[in-house]
Amino acid sequence: MxxxxxxxxxxxxxxxxxxxxxxxxxxxxxxxxxxxxxxxxxxxxxxxxxxxxxxxxxxxxxxxxxxxxxxxxxxxxxxxxxxxxxxxxxxxxxxxxxxxxxxxxxxxxxxxxxxxxxxxxxxxxxxxxxxxxxxxxxxxxxxxxxxxxxxxxxxxxxxxxxxxxxxxxxxxxxxxxxxxxxxxxxxxxxxxxxxxxxxxxxxxxxxxxxxLLLLVAEAVFIFRPAATTVTDALRKQTEARLQAERMARMRRELLATMSHELRTPLYGLIGHMDLIDRSKLSAEDTEHMDLAVKSGELLKKTVNTVLDFSALETGKLSVSPQITDLVKVMRDTADILRPRAEAKKLELRLDLDESLPAAVMTDPLRIQQIVMNLAGNSIKFTNEGAIILTVRDLGAEEGAVGGVIAAANGDTADGGALLTMRRVALVVQDTGHGMDDAQVATIFDAFTTFARSEAGAESTGLGMAITQQIVQLMGGHIDIDSTPGQGTVITVTLPLPEVPAQIVADQAAGKTEGGTVPANHAVAGKSGTALECLIAEDNPINAQLLQKNILKMGHIPTMVGNGEEACQTLFSDPDRFQVILMDIHMPVLDGEMALERIQSQLRGRQPPIWACTANALPEDIKRYRELGFAAIVTKPIDMAELAVRLNRLAESTAPGGLKTAGGPETGNTPDTQG
Missing domain, CATH: 1.20.120 (Four Helix Bundle (Hemerythrin (Met), subunit A))
Structure with missing residues (x-):
């Protein structure tokens, strides 16, 4: 061979x-x-x-x-x-x-x-x-x-x-x-x-x-032939380690702060605004209150998104497309932004293309989040002039479709309605200080800040990084045109499936299957069966809010200030309560220790115990489930969703219903809400 x-x-x-x-x-x-x-x-x-x-x-x-x-x-x-x-x-x-x-x-x-x-x-x-x-x-x-x-x-x-x-x-x-x-x-x-x-x-x-002898031997037999490779590898390894440690540390600090320090007061803010009797307000005050509620709800959802920032690195951040009135979303967003602009004596204009589709399939929260981040930065870094929000219809993408949607009656036998893909541009223009090329190149870097004005304001590096990731996740792209001293124009181009007019009309008439509970409505109806609810909450504002809302839901709250009081109250009459809402961070005895004591004392005879916490990170939720909490209710608490869950539990404990501590009807499924 x-x-x-x-x-x-x-x-x-x-x-x-x-x-x-x-x-x-x-x-x-x-x-x-x-x-x-x-x-x-x-x-x-x-x-x-x-x-x-x-x-x-x-x-x-x-x-x-x-x-x-x-x-x-x-x-x-x-x-x-x-x-x-x-x-x-x-x-x-x-x-x-x-x-x-x-x-x-x-x-x-x-x-x-x-x-x-x-x-x-x-x-x-x-x-x-x-x-x-x-x-x-x-x-x-x-x-x-x-x-x-x-x-x-x-x-x-x-x-x-x-x-x-x-x-x-x-x-x-x-x-x-x-x-x-x-x-x-x-x-x-x-x-x-x-x-x-x-x-x-x-x-x-x-x-x-x-x-010394060993080092000499290494220099002769090892380092000399491999010096360049080893040096380069060590340098890269050190840089990567330091960068990873820096990012991990900053992310942990940010997420921990967002999870607890913001969620707890935000819960009290939103909840007490919901409790205000609108009928006693003037028309102007009612309008202000509506804007405040909208802003609070958006802030709550934005906090949730920022808490998921770690998911950006693993590709787990998601969007939830639904039939969306893009014009209404933009007008609501402009209404939220306008007081901030007027406070700086800036004009905020909204320019909507008349050819925009009546409805599109997209995630309205993500759309609003994109515009809020971009326009919020423009307001921050503009001292005079105007902020212009423009939505342009760039037309249908030739040969492109956005999938199918079920007919109004839910019949998908014919494949449903075919959606046409439209390209829409969201443009945010300001007359601010502008940015140079170096600043534009780093504006989307997470946790990177830099001065953009003589006043010392800094760019929201995290917000812009999230914005870019959301735009990319939605299949779009973002462009920046900025000139120092003249202003900035940021254009977000998104492919949005257009929803047929018939489906929009059916939805407006209430024919479309599904629906949501109003986010600013604290009561979702009463089940007819009042639950005895033991609530452990040390924050007096949050405790008062929970007490009033649960009373409005038709249930009977018993308030205690810490885990020790919760245990004493429960042990005095173990069969009295049908559910316990347990805050995690409390003085004397925290929620985790209280849960352990109750489990040890009652040995399975206890009612469902729901963890109420501002710690909404995935690792926290997993740990609470492993400890034995029946469910996890994250702060700020969505009172409408809480009402639904309590009513479901009440129905299961009514005569003829389930009377157990487990199962989905009792809230023992380890789901989360908020």
Whole structure:
């Protein structure tokens, strides 16, 4: 069999290269392991030496101070004997003597038995132990010295003369025996520290020498042939790690803040606006209230979207197409934006193309979110002039269809109605400061901010990043034309399926199947069966809101301020309540601990417990399900949806209905809402 020229050489070379790479990898791994081992050993030795030196120095200082304190005790005891009791000088000397004796005693106990507050371990070497407990018995002498001093202090405190015998013994010990043995203790501590440091230095020198030899070997056999590759790989790895850590940290901080700090007050804001009796308001106030409710609802939905920002990285952010009146969506959005523009004395104009289709299949929330983000930035960075919102019909895409939609009667036997794909441009134009090319290039980078005005305003990097992702998810694209000092024009082009007029008419007449509960209506009707609801909520605003709405729903709320009160109320009459709404973050006993206590106490006889929380991240929801919450109700709470769920539970607990703690009718399905 003939082998083509050069093939054998190529195969041999490839095999040799692979073998060389494997050999290099093995040597590199071994070298790194050795370097790591030596580095860890060196670090451990150095750290141990530094700690030992610091501890030993402190011990030596304390031991040396004992000598000074012993002489100070003798001095002030002698002075005390010379002073007349009751005199200020006598009291002053007595106080100094008492403090000195206390410090001497505590230091002695710390040196021999340890004192964490003084930084003393109490560990004694054999030589040091011999001094304190052996032939010199410094421990016994020190305790005797302390006892003599205490006797003198007690007599002086009672304003009696200092006993001459005790004073003589005290001075004798201080002048000779005690002082000598204290000096020996200091010397022993000093010698022990010097020896330990010397050993550490020799060990460290040996490790350092071995490390140098290993590094030289690596430089010769590994780093020289692979220096460029390794350096580049390490640089990229470090950059990627730092970037990932930065993004992860900022995302966690943002999502945590959005999830709890915004949801909780937003819940109270929206809920209490819903409770306002519109019939008592003037027409102008009613209009303001309607705009406030619209803005609050949009903010709630926007918070939910931002909380899903992590889903952008995994492609899990979704849109929910439905039959949408694009003109109405744009007018509502303009109404929300107009007060912000007027507050800066800016004109906000809405220009709608007359040829726009009556209805399209799209996600109205996403459309509104796109316009709010773009126009909101324009208002922020424009100080004079106008903001112009334009919606243009670019016509049908030739040969393109947007899928099918069922007929009004739900009959899809004929395939339903074919939708024509229309291209629509959403244009936001302002007369603001504009941006240069560098700013335009980074405006869609997540978490990137930059100054766009002399006032120091910053771009909403996160909002623009989300906007771009939503536009791309909807199959469109976004273009920016900006000139510094003149303004910015942002154009979003979207493909939107046009809904036939007949389906729009049927929907308007109420023939289209389905429907939604009004978002600003807190009551979805009463089931006829009142539920006893135990509600644990520490926030007084939210508690009041829940209480009023549940009363309006026809149910009976019992309010408590923390998990401890919830447990006590439930345990006093376990069969009273049909459902428990449990806040998670509460004082005394939080919702999770309360759930655990209830489960342990009632062992399955408890009513369904729903977690009410502003923590809406997927990992939080999963954890609450695993803990055993029957359902998760996220804040801000959609009162209409809550009413539906409570009514469903009431129907299941009515006579003839289900009377169990599980199953979808009781709310025990671990779904979420809000």
């Amino acid at each position: 003939h082998t083509p020229p050069g093939r054998f050489d190529a195969d041999t070379s490839s095999q040799a290269d692979a073998g060389a790479v494997r050999s290099l990898n093995r040597r590199y791994i071994v070298a790194l392991l050795l370097v790591a081992a030596l580095a860890i050993a060196a670090f451990a030795v150095l750290t141990s030496a530094m700690i030992a030196e610091a501890d030993r120095s402190h011990v030596i200082n304390v031991a040396g101070r004992q000598r000074m304190l012993s002489q100070r005790i003798a001095l002030f005891a002698t002075r005390l004997a010379e002073l007349e009791p009751g005199r200020p000088a006598h009291a002053e000397n007595l106080g100094v003597l008492r403090e000195t004796v206390s410090l001497f005693e505590r230091s002695h106990m710390g040196l021999t038995m340890g004192d964490r507050d003084m930084g003393l371990s109490g560990h004694l070497s054999p030589v040091e132990r011999e001094i304190y407990y052996g032939t010199p018995d410094l421990d016994r002498l020190s305790l005797r010295y302390i006892a003599l001093a205490r006797t003198i202090i007690d007599e002086a405190t009672a304003e009696r003369p200092v006993p001459a015998a005790e004073l003589a013994d005290l001075n004798a010990l201080a002048a000779s025996t005690l002082l000598v043995f204290l000096d020996q203790a200091v010397n022993a501590f000093d010698i022990g520290g010097t020896s330990a440091i010397s050993r550490m230095i020799w060990i460290e020198a040996g490790i350092f020498a071995a490390l």
